[in-house]
Amino acid sequence: MLKTKVAILGAGFISDIHFESYHRFIPEAEVVAVYARDAAKAKAFAEKHNIPAWYDDIDAILSESGCEVVDICLPNFLHASVTLKAADAGKHIIIEKPLALTLEEADAMIAACKAAGVKLMYAEELCFAPKYERVRQMVKEGGVGDIYMLKQGEKHSGPHSAWFYDKKLSGGGVLMDMGCHAIAWFRWMLNNARAVSVYASMATVYHKDKTDCEDNSVVIVEFENGVIGVAENSWAKHGGMDDRCEVYGTGGVVYADLFMGNAAVSYSKNGYGYAMEKADTTIGWSFTIFEEVFNQGYPHELKHFIDCIQQNKEPLVTGEDGRAVLEIINAAYASAAEGRKIMLPFSPKVERPIDLWHHPQHIK
Template sequence: MAKTKTTAKSKRDAKPVKRTAKKPVQPAAHAAAAGSRPLRVGLIGAGWISTVHYDALKAIGGCEVVAQADIDPDRLKAFGESRPVRDYYPSHHELLKRKDIDVVTVAVPNRLHAPLTLDVLKAGKHVIVEKPLCLTIAEAEEIVDLSRRKGLVVGYGEELCYVPKFVRMKQIADSGALGDVYMVKQTEKHSGPYSPWFWTREGAGGGILMDMGCHAIEFCRWFMGKKPIKSVWAHCAKYLHTWAEVEDHVILTFEFADGALAHVESSWALQGGMASRAEAYGTKGVIYGDLLQGMGLACFTPDGYPEMPGNRALVGGPAACGWTVPDYEWLWNNGYPQEMRDFLDCIRTGGTPIESAQDGLEVLEIMLAAYHSAGTGKRVALPFRPNLSIPVDLWLSPRQDL
């Protein structure tokens, strides 16, 4: 692959490189434009989660990944060696000039979510953006407002709500088999991410809460029917990665308006693998769901093993060492193809995905309240929509005036 500059400053630079190997527009108009032909997808970002998006899109069919943008040519080259894309660009602006692209995925560091998502919407394209939606309430409101005015679908990247095991849990609870569900719990833990930007307050906006706590928060909201939330209490800490700028452990509880509770524990401080578990307690019964147990294997090896197609035991690592639970259907068991299928179906029909920009906004509000609670030691009532640029600062530099 030829070396490419990170910015396109000439017409020659703007060309894609071929790889071998005021009136609102209604969603229906965009759906009709797509018709029954395969939807054409562009990827922004060439990191690990973009490989998941690519694999999920390939798994469901009905679409074609036609272009990719990333400022790092080496990342693009590495991505293309295992997952070929026809055209690539050093700038997302050049990708967005393509008239033939219907849908764009945004998989970049957290601080870039809002500007890139807004650029995609301004270009008239549907978008799915990885969690968290963005870092500020103002950004989230702008994304929601612009998508509605332009009649475009925004998918919020929250795959836990598509996990088959958890979907079945919710079906059982919704049937009344557990009675009135008064508490739901979700726990997700591992020893921390590999990309350096995750550990920075400016790059990520926060630590484990912004990375995995958002999963658990939205799982609990979704499981309980997305009913109104009254208040949030949280505790943040740095237990294992004391050198980091952000927290590596969070516990939070939020109370729904009807008195039911949600309990979240998310951690980058777990030694010895990964854990992901959900529980729901009702007046007549209880149900537990472990994402890793019951669908995987049990394996110990000091030397580890390489990633295999559709099977990654630990996120981000070149090999999985020690005790692991290698999953033989990782992609589907984690809900990624189902998430993409829901999103693309909504583009074709003009519908709203299970996880939308509005959900991302509400999750962000809960995370902001959690950081404020952790900083002040107080329970925080909703609504809570402070004006600040970096969420974790509410914990690092507590403010009593909010």
């Protein structure tokens, strides 16, 4: 079997999930190397997963590892610079969300991949999550009539690493981190319909001691076909990860819940190992998840990209989709600052999207 050689860049939370996906579910791929800034971390990740090579230098992993694909699992502020290097080295790229910090970076990434003739996939796993895919099929079969409203929300009690809370490294708070999922999923459900306006409200309600980023947000996106998408996102919600969608149509409705709705509802007096992502206790009632990585669609997403490389097909979710999501995120920060609907297209010049909320003088 042809095995596509993959290098994972990053050795943190999502890198583990991507590794598990390749290892357990994608025999057509082989992880040949891992990069982390810290050599000890790279070595430990390689040893834990039996990966033959590790690097603490991005240029070296690109030139020496023999990889055909780089899977970018690094903090947001590195997405653009690392994509440019990887494209220059002739590697196909799958990149974690959000695509970049700025629209200029996004444009440069897309252009560099086109110029180098390499594929760029925007890794939005909700487009591949099996339960959400079942919902999409039901809609395609006419099961809900004409969609008039979509809702999607992802909520937990806050990220696992400090960089998420630092806007210079993340570009913004929960909207950048998790609102991007909802927005990408709306576009996916609507065959990439154009968004025409964005309204948002947001605040820092829980993590005021560690960040000036928003940790709770609601965004309403209006699309050209009249559908509205409502994105609810929070880093202030206790009790573990919540990821759910609702589809409302003229002929029906569907609700899907990836975590609580896929869990074994359990009660434990003493507690046990692990219930689900971001659950801080297993004592008392828990939603005990199974096949967490599979249920969120990571193996399906990564398998799709490997198939695109092997069959020379365009990915179903592209850099352009990541850019469209980022534009809507920018508009949401501007809307929250000004208390009004922002019309698209919207192309502000800011170092990071959250600046539009903190310094609304950048909004034109």
